[in-house]
Amino acid sequence: MSVHLDLIIEAVVFLTIVGVTWVFGREIERAAAQRRRLGVQQGTVSSSAPLLQEEGTDNRFFQWIRASTSISEPVEQERLRGELLLAGFENPAAPVWFVIARFLLAIGLPLLFLLSRIVMAKTLGGASFIFGIAAFCGIGFLAPSFFVRQRARTRRQDLEIEFPDALDLMVVCVEAGLGMDAAFIRVGEEIQESHPRISREFGRLAEELRAGRSRTEALRAMADRCNVAGIRSFVALAIQTDALGASIAQTLRTYSAEMRSTRFLKAEERAMRIPVLMTIPLVACILPVIIGALMLPAVIDVVRYLGPALRGQ
Template sequence: MVLLLVLGFVLVLFAIGLVSMAFAGSESRDGVNRSLAYLEAMNAAPAELRDDVERPFEERVLKPLQQRLLMLGRRISGADSANRIQRKLDYAGNPRDWSPDRVVSVKVLGAIVGLFIGCALALLTGAGAPILVLMTVGGLILGFFGPDFYLYQTAYNRREQLARELPDAIDLLTISVESGLGFDAACQQVARNTEGPLSEEFTRMLAEMQIGQARSDALRGMADRTTVPDLKGFVGAMVQADAFGIPIGQVLRVQSGEMRVKRRQRAEEKAQQVPVKITIPLIFCILPCLFVAVMGPAAIQIMDNIGGT
């Protein structure tokens, strides 16, 4: 009896396997037939349709979407938005793959995404109608101005780094000129032996000079791409020295001394700001812990004495 049951079970499994194989074979044949039919239809389709289907996803979807977002962003931002955004990009060091058109498109896309995220968060938390409207509008504003905040922070970090690196670069430039190198060769030494945004600016200035731009124009362009007052003063002194024929080495020596004095003054200013900045953490973080450590045992003892009486 047991053998008959086992044999029947095996036969059932065998039958199920044959049926599944038959269905799989039919599905595979149907898939092959559909693929062949699709290929035949594509071969018989017009060339314009085949070109549209064979184009990559970026050209078919992403670029048209970016163009629509760009048109909407230009209507919102105004006609002069490209110039303002380009200036922000220059201050931020022109991040790779960033352009005014892309920034405008990202701002519109960020506004749409921020709108949906703010609305979704408000609905998930069960907020009322005023909070829903507030979070939705806040997400929209934050998403729209998010790229501006990013460019501002990048430009601020770059400006601080330029201000820190400029005195050492001027010292290197002075030593190179006084050792017998020309101003252009000294700038090449600075671009080669330094890192960061200052090296990039000197490299770009030399490239502009190599393609035929005047030295004064290249220097002014470097000053216009930054907001560092010391760099603007240095560029102004170099342009005047070049225009009036003043020896470059003498001007660089004066500029180097002024840069060192200004760096010392900035360090002293930062040191004077420390007591003011430490006041808030001292009052709200350190003093409460100190009071708990000092007055806590006395408070516990007083409570025990009161409870004992």
Template structure:
């Protein structure tokens, strides 16, 4: 076995890759367990202290290192600014990347992947000692470069869709709590602050938006500007409609409680319709694997007795046996 691993480069590379994967899995598992324990301890301390602290997310900590690297690269003379900076910034904000350096980090990641993926393929090809022509290397390298160019876009789009779905599904609960607070006598700003602090653990995305609006209002921003900015930063149609509704209600002088009650009922109805749509779509989705996997088996089981009878009786009779 050792001689085989020493002689065969593919087996040696596979063993090294397996050992590397096992080590990575163990490190990631240990890190997750440690982070969960630390997070649980921090939550207990926050509950014991009677307040909710705004903690820096893990995403921001990871982005800081990339932001520093992007700044150093720009200082060296390589510009990372995009020609469609406003559109890119809106997409990244919809995905949850609100840092000012997020567009530069995004451009840097695309640049790194375009170069790194073909180089990794060349290194792997040299280590396996597989013979390939220059045309094949060029084609595979070009495909990997295209994958590295569009992979960050796919990741950002997928994260924006998941974030939009989470906000849309949790927003009716936020409206119900806000309606209770307003009917209890709180103002709109106090109600948003209270709901934001209550929903930190259940719906953190919505809580962050509400707390950010509250801080802007306390800093002296106009209510209309703060609400419109919340709708634009969220990238969700329901949040934009909610902000517009509150602005119109404030201008016309109508009851905020009635506005929240009507819009909350609409949001709950839309959420129910989305759940029914998914439930009605489930049989169609299930029918595809059923047809692909079970139909050939059923046809084989039903036709096998006839095939056996044909082979045993009909074919010898036709041959004169």
């Protein structure tokens, strides 16, 4: 009877912690959204926003999620959408699904912890149980944000590696007589297997151009989605060249040579770091073994000659 009473008390404590976490988390998010809104002037919405309207998210469930969380604030919704875009989540419903995943994990992980205690019939004590519930609740609440940031970092690194090769193909296509729009389509098709991320960006850029969006807006939107310094420089260069009427082929060839030089310098930098990085395993692992091998004969001789004397023989 006491075991069941303990489980009931622990379940009540669990539900109380989850409820308090929900309320405080919601208030903290709303306060942060209000501070961000106060620091942003009106009319600073990104130019790519019209492409990401709330189509497909107008059902009652999604409306209730948006109204019950911090994404009901336009500034917070745009911020979250921007972070998800950098991670490669382009679905208009991605912010809503992100919030759903966050709260499902914040509730699900503590619930699994509680069920595991019930199945194993172990009593961790009041303080240990409360700490475990709070820890799993915090992990579940923060895990989606960590996953999105890690995915955005990996995607940015892949784009940095893939873009120079795509730029070389762009130079070949433009010098062969293709226009910029046709070159984006051609390069995106050619590198679809070897460089999927930059190919997807070129494909979306081509779709936006076919849909009637101006080249300047489409290029800037691609730069915002990628958040890579090399791509931003390329976009600025392409827009300036188009505005001045200069030769795009010569401009791309010059910039491609600079990108190759930059990539070569980065490779040299990584190569120069190898001796420094090898010092740590050398000192920690190899050097003690070498010292031991060199000192072992001397230690054997010392033990052989001094051992009998020390024993009084």
